[in-house]
Amino acid sequence: MxxxxxxxxxPLHLRASKGEVLEAEEQAFYEAGLCHLHRDETxxxxxxxxxxxxxxxxxxxxxxxxxxxxxxxxxxxxxxQSRSTGQPFDSSVRNP
Numbered sequence: 001m002x003x004x005x006x007x008x009x010x011p012l013h014l015r016a017s018k019g020e021v022l023e024a025e026e027q028a029f030y031e032a033g034l035c036h037l038h039r040d041e042t043x044x045x046x047x048x049x050x051x052x053x054x055x056x057x058x059x060x061x062x063x064x065x066x067x068x069x070x071x072x073x074x075x076x077x078x079x080x081q082s083r084s085t086g087q088p089f090d091s092s093v094r095n096p
Contacts (some may be wrong), residue, residue, distance in 0.1 A: 001036050009033035 001009065011028040016022055022030055 001033060001040065005033065 009030065012022060012026055012033070016030055041065075
């Protein structure tokens with residue numbers, strides 16, 4: 001729906017949502033606009049879901065990489081700790 005049409009439709013929506021009875025011409029315009037907005041929303045919804053799914057997948061991949069990096073750094077820290085003290089690093093102290 002273009003902006004001028006939406007500007008005409010919105011006051012009708014406010015009136016209808018308050019329970020006001022619209023004249024026949026207004027009601028027809030309101031319902032046509034409502035159908036148009038629902039159709040637009042339905043068309044965009046799958047694209048929005050796909051975008052969110054891609055973002056989730058990217059975040060999960062980043063999480064896996066960060067976990068691998070954390071494990072690598074913890075092993076390296078353990079090696080360094082063992083060299084200096086003879087005792088392995090206790091990760092439970094840092095990550096309760």
